[in-house]
Amino acid sequence: MNRRTSRTIAALCGTALLAGLPAWGSTPYRVRDIRNTATAGDANPQAFAAVAGAAVFSACDPFHGCELWRTDGTPSGTWLVKDIAAGTLGSGPQGLIALGGSVYFSADDGLTGRELWRSDGTSAGTTQVKDILAGSGAASPQALTVAGTTLYFSATTPAEGRELWKSDGTTAGTAIVEDIRAGTGSSGPAAMVAFQGLLFFSGDDGTAGRELWRSDGSPGGTYLVKDIRPGTAGSTPGFLLVSGTKLFLSADDGSNGRELWRSDGSSAGTALVRDVNPGIAGSSPAELADLGGVLLYSADDGGSGDELWRTDGTSAGTVRVKDIQGGANGSFPDSPVVIGSTLFFSADDGANGQELWKTDGTGPGTALVKDIAPGSAGSTPLALTAAGSLLVLRADDGIAGAEPWKSDGTAAGTVRIADVHPGAAGSAPSAFFHAGAGGVYFAADDGTHGREAWRTDGTSAGTSLVLSIHGGISDPLLGAFAAVSGLLFFSADDGIVGAEAWTSDGTSAGTRLLRDARPGPFGSSPGSFISAGGDVRFRADDGTTGAEPWTSDGSSAGTALEVDLMPGALGSDPYGLTAFSGSVYSRADDGADGPELWSSDATTTLVKDIYPGVNGSYPFAFSPYGGVLFFSADDGTTGTEVWRTDGTALGTYRVKDVNSGSVSAGTDLFTVSGATLYFSAFTHAEGRALWRSAGTTTGTAIVKDIRTGAASSTPANLVDLAGTLLFTASDGTAGVELWRSDGTAGGTYLLKDIRPGIGSSSPQSLTRLGSAVYFSADDGATGRELWVTDGTAAGTYLLKDIRPGEGSSDPAELVEAGALYFAASDGANGRELWTSDGSASGTMLAADIAPGDASSDPAHLTHAGDRVFFAANGNGAVGAAYDLELWAISLVADADGDGVLDAADCAPSDPGSWAVPGEAQALTLARGPGMTILSWAPPAAPGAVAPAYDLVRATSPTGFAAGDTACVESGGGDTNATDASIPAARFFYLVRARDACGAGTLGSTSSGTTRPGLTCP
Secondary structure, eight states, X not given: OOOOOOOOOSSOOSOOOOOOOGGGTOOOEEEEOSSOOBOSSOOOOEEEEEETTEEEEEEEETTTEEEEEEESSSSTBOEEEEOSSTTTTBOXXXXXXXXXXXXXXXXXXXXXXXXXXXXSSSSTTOEEEEOSSOSSOOOOOEEEEEETTEEEEEEEETTTEEEEEEESSSSTTOEEEEOSSOSSSOOOOEEEEEETTEEEEEEEOSXXXXXXXXXXXXXXXXXEEEOSSTTTTBOOOEEEEEETTEEEEEEEOSSSOEEEEEESSSSTTXXXXXXXXXXXXXXXXXXXXXXXTEEEEEEEOSSSOEEEEEESSSSTTOEEEEOSSTXXXXXXXXXXXXXXXXXXEEEEXXXXXXXXXXXXXXXXXXXXXXXXXXXTTBOOOEEEEEETTEEEEEXXXXXXXXXXXXXXXXXXXXXXXXXXXXXXXXXXXXXXXEOGGGOEEEEEEOSSSOEEEEEESSSSTTEEEEEOTTSBOOOOOOEEEEEETTEEEEEEEOSSBOEEEEEESSSSTTOEEEEOSSTTTTBOOOEEEEEETTEEEXXXXXXXXXXXXXEESSSSTTEEEOOOSSTTTTBOOOEEEEEETTEEEEEEEOSSSOEEEEEESSSEEEEEOSSTTTTOOOOEEXXXXXXXXEEEEEOSSSOEEEEEESSSSTTOEEEEOXXXXXXXXXXXXXXXXXXXXXXXXXXXXXXXXXXXXXXXXXXXXXXXXXXXXXXOOOOEEEEEETTEEEEEEXXXXXXXXXXXXXXXXXXXXXXXXXXXXXXXXXXXXXXXXXXXXXXXXXXXXXXXXXXXXXXXXXXXXEEEOSSOSSSOOOOEEEEEESEEEEEEEOSSSOEEEEEESSSSTTOEEEEOSSOTTOOOOOEEEEEETTEEEEEEESOOSTTSOOOEEEEEEESSOOTTOSSOOSGGXXXXXXXXXXXXXXXXXXXXXXXXXXXXXXXXXXXXXXXXXXXXXXXXXXXXXTHHHHTOEEEEEEEEOOSEEEEOOOOSSOOXXXXXXXXXXXXXXXXXXXXXXXXXXXXXX
């Protein structure tokens, strides 16, 4: 291999990952108020519909008016889908209906009038289908109905009036079907129903009056089925319903009054079923319901009043089921709902008032379910809704007011679900919507939050407010921060959709919900975000498939379930997602093999069933090293030991039984330092100690028994410092202190006894920055403060006593970003964001986010792109509402003070601003097991702060100029790297430094020619 000095490249490529200090103009700022405060009032949720495993509905809040919302039943899974009409007026979504993975509805965006819209449950996927009446006029789509794969509706234009339209979800595919009443007059299509794959409806062509029509979506296939009432008056068909192979409807032929008719779709097959009430009065059939191919409905025969009837479509087969209220008054059957072989409905028997009834279609099988409100007043059952095998409804027992009830068809099984609004007032539930496993959603007023969205699983304990859409104060429960490709990915709960995946580029507009993976308030609880193949991989639980691997290209549409490894709601529970050699490895359980090692690239594959059967080997602690992936696993025989894989079953095997026998070594904390893989392991002889491995059985051995004998030294906090391993351990004499190792017993020793004696300084949060490692430690005199080491005893010292005296500033959340950022408390300003350039004077408060002695409590500090992100409470006043939100500090200095970070801030002559870095120095190569180990020195002139580096490889010295290169690594701040690729002959390497202002020259070849720029990444 070639040993050479690398130069920098003349063009900036990729995202700069550099840092600046507040002294150069950076001030922490709140990125976005993800979960904000609203005022009290009624959200009036209504028109629920299902899409993408969630429920979407119309709801109102004081900031957006009435708009489209979605929910998975949890507060975090409930949010505004889109502010269609920007501002407070609201678009007023109406007529929601699901078709092909989308929900269609009408809405008014305030610009084009009320038109047809569609939504997949995401903001990006919520769009206007077509501006039917171009301009600000409203086509006002109504009666949205699905027949086959086509959406039908009525719409108005000045030229055709209100006519029948159709849509396939595209602008081009949305068109008028037929101008049934030619000219500007309206046929007014209504009472639409799908039958035989066609659309049947009532319409008025201006000649025959309102009659029964049919359409296949074409002009030629749209015609009058039958002129039931000859002449212009029309029979006015209504209550269209399919039962068995027939379409039933109510119609008035002008002779028999309004009676029940049937149709097979043809004129000849459209006929009166029976003149139940002879003469012109008619029986007024209504409340039609199909019970296993038999039609049940209410009708008045002129003698018994409005009662329950049934028909098989013939005159002889049309009979009264039961005279529920004897005499001429009628019981007025209402709100029929079929569950299995039972029809539920409300009726008044003249003694118990309007109550809940059921029938199997026979007289003996028709009975009162329960007298919910004893006496003659009745409970007035309303909004009867099927929810699996149960019925949910609204009823008033005369004590608790109108509340949600449920029934299994028995008196004992008919009970109030919950007293949502305690007392006699009642919550007046409405708009029940069964969302399958998601439970039942409904609107209710608990007397405190106004009329809001609620969810129930059928139990009192499982009935809760989904979210106070029109009011409430809460926090977004930020977590799972991860930097991927210069962006921040994280979990957040906006109080609407639950804990879901979000991303941020550091701007408010660029901070957005990635996708509502689990619609509703529960949230998918995403985590383990990693970068792989240009995409983001993570785990999430959509509420249907359980916790499974997901993938995203950064867009909502490109965020999806990758694979359902364990079909059903339990999920494979992927753990430890790790990108390696073009694949993503993780532990997952497919339900057959137990938790085992899986890989995913184009396909998802079980690498090896290490522990055969359903128990699983529970692999964890994945670590790439020497061209393979190391991990810990339990094969059921030797316990948890160190394993390796090349991605194949044959290449997956145990490296060594470290603790010989069936007792586990518990191998963990795999860390690469120089050419060595280090880890912690337990043996009966040495306890838990520091081990190393070269990837072979013989090359795997204990480094040193630091605490001689069976007692454990318990190595932890392993970190690499330029090829030297730093870690914490206890030798039994000095307590838990800072140690170092070069992989040999002689080169493994106590670096410094920070707290002399048997007491422990317990170094924590070891974080490398440049040529030093920073950490917190307690020396017994100054409390837990910020320390630094260069790997030598003399170079290990207290950097700054941030909180003077014995009190501790307790530095934590240390993150490297060109400078060091962390959380600490100086005793005066509370726990706030601090920064350090490595000197005592350069260690300072970044900002007092919660002024005074209040604390903003920075957490989840993560370096992504040109910012450090963190969660903080910006409202730290005593007694104030806790307001934890996403914050960031820019690492790029606003040198000219214009509030914009741009090229004008890059001035090499100004030491207080950014500058292009110089050339990286002294690139050196060394061989390791199956890899090349590279290290270099920072530029002599690094710019204002430490740069990031790009490592490029070629197969020949001229390959750099010829473009025959590969980008080995890009954007890292370390001055070392490894390359696991094996050359056929040899490789040549160059490394360049860059920052937000650009990059310096690449240098020149041996002939003095300036090297061209290279592409990396």
